[in-house]
Amino acid sequence: MARKIGSRYTAHQILGRGSAGTVWLGEGPEGPVAIKLLREDLASDQELVGRFVQERTALLGLDHPHVVSVRDLVVDGNDLALVMDLVRGTDLRTRLDRERRLSPEAAVAIVADIADGLAAAHSAGVVHRDVKPENILLDMQGPLGPGSSHPALLTDFGVAKLIDTPRRTRATKIIGTPDYLAPEIIEGLPPRASVDIYALATVLYELLAGFTPFGGGHPGAVLRRHVTETVVPLPGIPDELWQLLVQCLAKAPASRLRASELGDRLREQLPHLAGIPPLDVDEPDDETSEDEPYEEDPHPTAATSATPRRGAVPLVPGSSPDSNRDTHTSMRVPAPDELAGGPRGTARAPRTAAERRPGSARHKSTTEAVRRRRLKLGAAAIVLAAAVGVGGWLATSSGDDGSAPQDTKQSSQP
Template sequence: METTLLDPVVGLVLEKRYRVERRLARGGMSTVYEGTDLRLDRRVAIKVMTEALASDPSFVASFNREARSAARLSHLNVVSVSDQGEDDGFVFLVMELVRGQTLREVIHENGRLSPEQAFAVLAPTLSGLSAAHRTGLIHRDVKPENILLSRDGVVKVADFGLARAVAGTGTTSVTSGVLLGTVAYLAPEQIERGNADARSDVYAAGIVLYEMLTGKPPYAGDSALSVAYQHVNNDVPLPSSKVPGIPVAIDELVSSATRRDPAARPLDAGAFLAELFDVSTDLAMTRVTVPVRYRESPPPANPGSAPHPRNDHRGPAAPDGTRAARTHRTAVLGTAGGRASDEATLSPGSVADGGGDRRPTTGRPGEVGQRSADQRSPGAQAPARRRQRTGRIVLALVLVLAAIAGGVGWWYGSGRYTVAPDVVGFAEASAVETLQEAGLDPIIEEVFSESVADDMVISADPEAGAEIMRGSTVNLQVSKGPERFVVDEALLGLAEADVVTALADLPIAVVRAEGFHETVPFGAVFGFDPAAGTELRRDQQLTMLVSVGPEPRAIPDVAGTTLEEAQAALVALGFVVEVREDFNRDVAVGIALGTEPAPDAGPQPFGTTIVLVISKGPDLVAVPDVMGKDQDTAIAELQAAGFVADTTSFLGNRVCQQSPPAGELAERGSTVSLLLSFC
């Protein structure tokens, strides 16, 4: 108390609002005081940073920024931050005043916890961290000192953002001494690279679970550097290696959270909480209360009397006036000078004497109060007994009526109200059980969620911490997992109109696109993008691919090939072949002359008719016999046969000689020579 009186901060009123009244705890970075918010007339905890940090502009800027982020976080399992400020060189944070113990004190006093007790502490811790992670806020310094257990059994996480604020000053290396007490919980990536995300908090929570189960952190060493080295290079041992009998499922849970590779850990505190509930369910673990005891001060002793034998259980006072074994950074209070013990203290004989003053009986001088019941006259004893019985009956009735009145008053006052527990992030069965134990009636609404796992509670109405009447309903939204829709593969190959009808009931955006396909007929659906069978989100776009037949292809050059070869080449490409034979004096019979259209006409649609021209060889005609015929007749007959007549006259007009001779085959259009004379 003397140190508190000498503390220059005690007695100050910061920013004309927060009166600092007594020191609660002191650490390497700050001192925590109990005080009063004069504006709202409420008790608060005030964390005042050390002078070294307060004089660092980079720290002050980071501290203010992190304080604002923490103040936006409202959750039953998080110590609320109500204000921050600077006053005459004092940088401070105003927080919720929590009365109870830190997890560090619980482990220090009780040793290791049972798995059920450890889970009872870790589940709400992860719930608070999960709420922070959902808003993008990372704790960075999860440890038993920052996990507070209030008297009413509520677990709260403290000091959000403080580690990050201090990190900005460059004073948080494992060799600097500032974080020697927290290196036991730092994730490897924090030690190696200074990086931290939600998975770093998961790692620290896994170390805390290990310590609760075994009574000690997994690593110890002569220096912070040696402990840090073990975090980076060793796998966290199984709790069962220290405490035989711990179930394999709990070993695996610790291992899952404390893997050195962040990518192998649960994604965030919510995912770790889901694993915790799975293990709890699989092991059929019984629900227990949070392992915290009341930390009461004894009632004031009467002047001159001996102290009451019931102690305040807070351990010996440290030299600086704070209690021993306080290594945490955020205040957790016993009731200093507070209310009296919950147990009534009765003086000897107070019940037999009826309490109050005893009036002396009337008698002779020197005999005041000396007459006992057996000295009274027999006639006086019966009325006395009746009066005694009557008095006892009246007293009993008064006590009963007082109890009834007190109960009724309690019920119609605060007794019929309860505080809605935090069940967000719980599995449905656990949430229902928790609410029913609190006297509340859960109403379940199953909804789809992109971010919350199946069967986990998304939200509760009223929210956690709300004061509601017992028996009231609490509406829970429970996740059905992501909402997904699947397109049936059986739709492939159907006509476009049939597919559109089949997709009409799905809440997705269907877009049409055309494409070539070698086997799916024109107008039929040959594919989807994303592919059929893929899970689609609501309103996600689905492209329906409609066939316009095979892709156009070039006409091959088949000239010089046989009829069979040319026809096969064209049919293989999907063309319809029509054969036509033409005479050709240069190309043998049965050899392809070419196609119509020709290859240089460009690609043609699938199924186009191609005319394949095949050579019939030269066009040969039998030369007619015009011997002895006059010139005009001979020429006419030759022209009719397709020949050209070439005549030579010699003193006459009749054909005396022809070449080629009659009956010989000659190419149509060729010349037949005639010699005209008198024959």
């Protein structure tokens, strides 16, 4: 059923839904458009509406071949909408779901396109803040590029910033999708252009490997890994490309490349990637670590039985992933002790199957840490046993000469 959006646009058909609103196929004075209609509760928030209008100039000014242009912003009664170019194609998540992983040449070509789009946005002072496969569109009507890749365009600029108002997200909240969040966002720092580079490098890793470098399991575990763990190496790609990935996934924002540099460096790699097939790497499976046995849910449900796909982390333990591919997620910022692994004795949620990666660097480091800990405990036990033996010998000797075992009495005092 058609509906009017403002005085200039008509929405005809729903193309998709997300946490921020619904995307419609629409018609405007200049032809077909995509209309992102934000939720009614967002439209009724006067503070957000004011922020929406303030962002108008910046969003309308973004004009780049690899950015889905915003043509208009509509504020009309209960309607708050972004009118965008209509891209005839699909999103990158859909392609990943179908192919699992891409050839290095196709993956790098797509990410280089998005890096170019981000460079234009960052030059205009706009940070995307939610770069992920769901927000990357593939133009099926465009010319094929390296690796038979279609031109890639980044969409949903400005939506994260619009929703991230002080009224809606206090200092204890963060906005974003867990798998792609830069460490500085998790630690409560303001988002800069470098957060987009980190997220885009995460997307590249996912295109190559079939899973994100720090994803899997409860969102709290995902956030902690971003801050504390190093990225697992990927075999089978040129060392220069791997070094680019590592640099852009650096924990320190200043260590990452700028978007323009990343785009240029990626295109330099394309001639060396021609003909390389998709990587054959370990997939996450049901294996658990030695020190964290899997605890089966005593009351399994359909939701808990379903294994979430990589990149779609459920926000509530036991829930199923959002089939609507939410664009934005509000999460509590973990405390420092939680990021460090939590205080001793703190209960921890059972690790899900998706968290284990046999053969990964994290699994090896965990096993090594367990081995070292056991060695330390063994050594401590030997020392303790020796101390007990010596203490027993002293007590016996004291008893032989009729003196009281003073140390034993003192140790029993409160």
